[in-house]
Amino acid sequence: xxxxxxxxxxxxxxxxxxxxxxxxxxxxxxxxxxxxxxxxxxxxxxxxxxxxxxxxxxxxxxxxxxxxxxxxxxxxxxxxxxxxxxxxxxxxxxxxxxxxxxxxxxxxxxxxxx
Amino acid sequence: xxxxxxxxxxxxxxxxxxxxxxxxxxxxxxxxxxxxxxxxxxxxxxxxxxxxxxxxxxxxxxxxxxxxxxxxxxxxxxxxxxxxxxxxxxxxxxxxxxxxxxxxxxxxxxxxx
Numbered sequence: 001x002x003x004x005x006x007x008x009x010x011x012x013x014x015x016x017x018x019x020x021x022x023x024x025x026x027x028x029x030x031x032x033x034x035x036x037x038x039x040x041x042x043x044x045x046x047x048x049x050x051x052x053x054x055x056x057x058x059x060x061x062x063x064x065x066x067x068x069x070x071x072x073x074x075x076x077x078x079x080x081x082x083x084x085x086x087x088x089x090x091x092x093x094x095x096x097x098x099x100x101x102x103x104x105x106x107x108x109x110x111x112x113x114x
Numbered sequence: 115x116x117x118x119x120x121x122x123x124x125x126x127x128x129x130x131x132x133x134x135x136x137x138x139x140x141x142x143x144x145x146x147x148x149x150x151x152x153x154x155x156x157x158x159x160x161x162x163x164x165x166x167x168x169x170x171x172x173x174x175x176x177x178x179x180x181x182x183x184x185x186x187x188x189x190x191x192x193x194x195x196x197x198x199x200x201x202x203x204x205x206x207x208x209x210x211x212x213x214x215x216x217x218x219x220x221x222x223x224x225x226x227x
Contacts, residue, residue, distance in 0.1 A: 033214060042118075042203050042217030043158070056211060091158065093215075101146045101165075101207040103215055107157040 004106035006092050012112045013082055020078045021109045025094030032075050033103060034067055036060065037089040046090075049075060050097075082113045116141045120204040120218035127194055128226050135189040135221050137178075137204035145206040147171075147180050147187040148215065152201045161189075161202070196225045 005024045013019050025032050030051055035043035046065070047057045051072040061067075064082075069075040079086055089110050093103035121136040139147065149161040149171070162171035164180035164187065171178050176191045187204060204218040 031213075035215075040219070042205070042219050043215075045211075045214040045216070048214060056214070095213070101213045102148070102160060102163060103213075104160070105150075105158040 004092055004094055004104055006090075006106040006109050008109055009107060010110050010112075012114065014114050015084060016081055018078065018080045019082060019111065020076055021090055021111075023075045023077070023092030023106060025073070025075070025092070026104055027073075028096070029094035029104075030072075030097035031095045031103075032069055033093045033095075034075070034077055035091040035093065037091055037108070038087075043091050046077075079111075082111075084113050087111055087113045116145070116206060116208050116210075116216050118204050118206055118216055118218040120202075121221050123201075123220070123222040124224060125221060126224045126226065129196055130193045131225075133189070133191040133194045133198075133223070135202055135204075135223070137187045137189065137218060139185050139187065139204075139206050141185075141206055141208075143209045144182075145209055147178070148205040148207070149176070149178055149187070149189050150203040150205055150217070152203065152220075154200070158203070194223075194225050196227055199223055199225050 007022045032049045034046040037043040049069040064080045067077045089108045091108045092106045095103045146165045148163045151161045162173040164171040167182035169180045201220045207213045
């Protein structure tokens with residue numbers, strides 16, 4: 001098992017452009033989480049999937065953000081009309097499911113919006 | 115709501131010094147508690163965890179004890195090494211919300227040779 005992977009690792013974009021990030025969780029992990037980490041802060045929860053169902057979204061997740069996990073495996077996070085305030089590290093984590101609270105994190109995608 | 119407060123950094127110590135990073139939490143119920151570590155240029159890694167009161171988590175010489183009476187989970191190590199230089203995050207699982215993890219703001223630790 002290679003752990004949680006994320007792609008790309010770095011993304012530089014211009015304000016107003018759309019970006020999409022991908023997360024591949026550890027195989028057979030039912031739960032998948034997205035977090036955002038800004039400089040000097042701890043990660044903050046964005047959204048969570050149980051298999052393919054998106055069950056919770058933080059109020060941090062504005063209408064410009066959308067996440068999917070179509071087959072209950074990999075997930076994508078899209079940001080439309082990016083703003084400079086979206087610049088952050090976007091982290092994905094997975095866990096086996098209920099009764100297993102430990103989450104395993106990927107390396108993150110660092111986004112810079114110019 | 116649930117929250118985590120941890121000691122502000124940066125913390126700078128000499129090699130072989132004793133380390134304590136304080137962490138306190140506010141939570142309903144009985145969450146699991148974690149310490150995650152982020153080494154320079156790397157992703158978040160689980161360092162240790164404790165799932166119930168009075169449990170002690172330990173790994174790589176680090177220890178933390180789940181103290182419900184003081185709502186604390188302080189991280190300790192008896193003799194730090196240069197390779198321990200990293201950012202340390204105290205965290206808890208939010209049982210009311212799909213066990214999402216709530217993190218503290220992190221403490222940057224630098225160890226001088």
